Amino acid sequence: xxxxxxxxxxxxxxxxxxxxxxxxxxxxxxxxxxxxxxxxxxxxxxxxxxxxxxxxxxxxxxxxxxxxxxxxxxxxxxxxxxxxxxxxxxxxxxxxxxxxxxxxxxxxxxxxxxxxxxxxxxxxxxxxxx
Numbered sequence: 001x002x003x004x005x006x007x008x009x010x011x012x013x014x015x016x017x018x019x020x021x022x023x024x025x026x027x028x029x030x031x032x033x034x035x036x037x038x039x040x041x042x043x044x045x046x047x048x049x050x051x052x053x054x055x056x057x058x059x060x061x062x063x064x065x066x067x068x069x070x071x072x073x074x075x076x077x078x079x080x081x082x083x084x085x086x087x088x089x090x091x092x093x094x095x096x097x098x099x100x101x102x103x104x105x106x107x108x109x110x111x112x113x114x115x116x117x118x119x120x121x122x123x124x125x126x127x128x129x130x
Contacts (some may be wrong), residue, residue, distance in 0.1 A: 004027075005027065005029055005035075006028065006029030007024075007027045007028055007029060008028075008029040008030060009033075010035045011024050011032075011033040011034075011037050011040075013036070014042060016037075016040055016044075018025055018041065021037050021038075021040055021041040021044065022041070024036075024037035024116060025037045025041070051052065066079060
């Protein structure tokens with residue numbers, strides 16, 4: 001049978017790691033030192049869990065904000081898609097109107113395009129439509 005060795009040094013109120021607290025609970029010889037180690041362990045746990053709880057709340061708030069932004073982006077994308085569809089319809093309508101105008105203006109007529117220029121050194125060129 002292994003012999004237990006007990007530590008009879010007082011367990012003072014200082015910053016102890018969780019490992020040190022666990023060792024004190026296991027090996028302190030006096031009940032008051034064991035109780036102090038248990039109390040410090042609970043305090044350390046409370047502090048750590050409080051910090052974790054605060055972090056989780058911040059993460060949940062950020063997540064909520066991101067979900068709101070995501071929803072707004074989806075709405076904007078849907079509006080943009082609707083606008084693109086309308087623009088495509090408008091473009092088709094304009095193309096049809098242009099064809100009708102061309103047909104009306106130029107039906108039965110031949111169109112002659114003549115290049116004109118005032119000066120041979122001029123790099124700009126004009127056209128005359130007959």
